[in-house]
Amino acid sequence: MSEAVVTHEHAPEVEEAGSVPGVNNRKFGMWLFIASEVMFFTALIGMFLAYRGQPSAVDFHSRLNIPLTAVNTFVLLTSSLTVVLSLAAAQAGNKRMLTVWLLATVILGSAFVSIQAIEYSRLGADGFVLATSVGTSTFFVLTGFHGLHVIIGVLWCLVVLLRAARGGFSKENNVGVELFGLYWHFVDVVWIILFTVIYLL
Amino acid sequence: MRVAHVKPMTYVGVFVVLAVVTAVEVFISGAGLDRTATVAILLALATSKALLVVLFYMHLKYDTKWYTYAMLFPVFMALVLTAVVFVHGLRS
Numbered sequence: 301m302s303e304a305v306v307t308h309e310h311a312p313e314v315e316e317a318g319s320v321p322g323v324n325n326r327k328f329g330m331w332l333f334i335a336s337e338v339m340f341f342t343a344l345i346g347m348f349l350a351y352r353g354q355p356s357a358v359d360f361h362s363r364l365n366i367p368l369t370a371v372n373t374f375v376l377l378t379s380s381l382t383v384v385l386s387l388a389a390a391q392a393g394n395k396r397m398l399t400v401w402l403l404a405t406v407i408l409g410s411a412f413v414s415i416q417a418i419e420y421s422r423l424g425a426d427g428f429v430l431a432t433s434v435g436t437s438t439f440f441v442l443t444g445f446h447g448l449h450v451i452i453g454v455l456w457c458l459v460v461l462l463r464a465a466r467g468g469f470s471k472e473n474n475v476g477v478e479l480f481g482l483y484w485h486f487v488d489v490v491w492i493i494l495f496t497v498i499y500l501l
Numbered sequence: 502m503r504v505a506h507v508k509p510m511t512y513v514g515v516f517v518v519l520a521v522v523t524a525v526e527v528f529i530s531g532a533g534l535d536r537t538a539t540v541a542i543l544l545a546l547a548t549s550k551a552l553l554v555v556l557f558y559m560h561l562k563y564d565t566k567w568y569t570y571a572m573l574f575p576v577f578m579a580l581v582l583t584a585v586v587f588v589h590g591l592r593s
Contacts (some may be wrong), residue, residue, distance in 0.1 A: 345583060366530070391541055431572070485558045
């Protein structure tokens with residue numbers, strides 16, 4: 301284990317009967333949910349890849365705005381940083397920085413969805429909507445479902461933020477922040493894959 | 502329960518790597534390299550970024566391995582499916 305990590309034992313919650321030692325059942329449940337989400341997005345990415353060679357899809361992909369999306373990728377990566385910093389603040393018992401980083405996450409997540417909305421409206425103005433061709437259908441369904449995940453993440457972050465502002469987390473009890481973080485980072489990982497598969501390849 | 506406390510500077514360091522690699526990706530996609538090389542490099546860079554987030558931000562590097570085990574099967578299935586579709590796309 302590296303020097304950057306300090307691992308110690310403490311018991312914020314009573315360990316549930318029958319649970320595997322060292323496993324937090326809520327976190328394990330979150331990982332199982334993420335496992336199902338991997339399959340969900342794999343199906344959509346597979347669909348996108350299966351049709352990306354169609355002439356209408358090739359023409360559509362050449363019109364995608366890479367600089368705008370690169371900025372948006374940067375926004376989402378930054379939001380993942382603010383989420384881990386919020387968890388670090390929670391673990392340090394720093395309520396003020398916990399709320400600051402969560403608020404920053406809400407702003408960055410909202411910015412991501414807003415920039416995606418700008419991208420969609422520009423494509424729409426050029427005549428590219430969901431039903432235009434198989435290329436636009438696979439694109440909007442895939443990126444749309446990801447955007448929906450970001451919107452849900454922003455709402456979840458607001459709930460965590462409200463709880464944090466009311467002093468609902470402490471040094472010992474901050475699994476609620478970590479569960480939200482796992483979801484948020486997963487949505488970030490999906491975007492890392494989508495940015496390459498859809499825009500760069 | 503084991504709780505990993507990672508130093509904030511480690512998180513910032515990972516972020517800097519992610520941001521720089523993203524810039525490199527955008528550069529490579531427009532650099533006009535050989536198509537096969539471009540695809541191989543970009544997929545490798547995206548996989549590296551995803552692994553960085555999963556290991557450090559999602560703490561799989563530090564947490565109990567049971568969480569990692571839960572991910573092995575779906576990730577294996579995801580790789581099989583995308584590989585099949587990818588190869589199919591190359592042939593058609």
